[in-house]
Structures are given as C-alpha cells and as structure tokens.
Amino acid sequence: MIRKILLGVLVALLACSVAYAEAKPVLMVLSTKTCPACREMKKVLTQLNKKYPGIETQNIYLETKEGAMYGEMYEVEYVPTLVFKDASGEDFDMRVGYMSVEKIAKIFKNAGVKIN
Numbered sequence: 001m002i003r004k005i006l007l008g009v010l011v012a013l014l015a016c017s018v019a020y021a022e023a024k025p026v027l028m029v030l031s032t033k034t035c036p037a038c039r040e041m042k043k044v045l046t047q048l049n050k051k052y053p054g055i056e057t058q059n060i061y062l063e064t065k066e067g068a069m070y071g072e073m074y075e076v077e078y079v080p081t082l083v084f085k086d087a088s089g090e091d092f093d094m095r096v097g098y099m100s101v102e103k104i105a106k107i108f109k110n111a112g113v114k115i116n
Contacts, residue, residue: 022056023087024054024055024056024087025054025055025056025084025085025086025087025108025113025114025115026055026056026057026058026083026084026085026089027045027048027055027056027057027058027082027083027084027085027104027108028057028058028060028070028082028083028085029041029042029045029057029058029059029060029080029081029082029083030060030062030067030070030071030074030076030079030080030081030082030083031059031060031061031062031079031080031081032061032062032063032079033061033063035079035080037079037080037097037098038079038080040098041059041080041082041098041099042059044098044099044100044101044104045057045059047101048101048104048105051101051105052101052105052115052116054114054115054116055104055108055115062076062079074094077096078096078097079096080096080097080098081094081095081096082094082095082096082099082104084107084108084111084113086111086113087113087114092111092113093107093111095107
C-alpha cells in the first residue's frame with residue numbers, strides 16, 4: 001500500500017519535473033469528481049492547453065491517495081483549488097473556484113510569468 005502511494009507521488013513529481021525541465025509554468029487544479037465547478041474547470045484546462053501551450057496543466061482529484069496528499073499539503077477546504085507555479089516550480093498564487101482561461105492567463109501575466 002505504501003508502495004502505491006509512493007509510486008503515485010513519484011509519478012506526480014516526475015510530471016512536475018518534466019514541466020520544470022522545459023521551464024514551463026504550471027497550473028495545478030485540485031478537484032473532486034463530483035464537483036460541478038471542477039468538471040467545468042476540466043473543460044477550461046483543455047481550452048487553456050490549446051490557447052497557451054506554454055502552461056503545463058495538472059488536474060488532481062482529491063479522492064485519490066496522491067490527491068489526498070496534495071489536499072493536505074495545500075490545506076484545501078474548497079474545490080476547485082488552483083495552484084499557480086512559475087517555471088522554477090515555486091508557488092506564487094492560490095485561488096479557489098471556477099476561473100476562465102482569460103482570468104488564469106491574467107494571473108500568470110500579472111505575476112510576470114511568461115506563458116507563450
């Protein structure tokens with residue numbers, strides 16, 4: 001059981017490290033499968049990937065063991081929770097709730113993070 005948890009964490013870290021190796025900023029969405037706003041955010045992530053391929057997106061479900069670990073780490077109380085990371089992997093913002101592609105892009109840009 002511990003091996004499965006560690007494997008999940010390693011997979012997530014590998015995904016993050018690939019984004020950082022390519023110097024991409026990351027938007028991590030902590031969500032649940034039953035949340036209506038979370039389902040809408042999944043659509044937004046698809047649109048974001050098309051419009052801004054320079055942003056790595058990750059949708060992490062809190063119902064999984066890996067997701068539960070992120071939920072604890074970020075002290076998630078409400079979903080969706082959006083964690084914004086710069087290309088070096090540093091968190092620079094965290095927001096709760098549905099957000100449009102334009103609003104997400106504006107947050108990256110206002111923080112001086114290149115997204116194109």
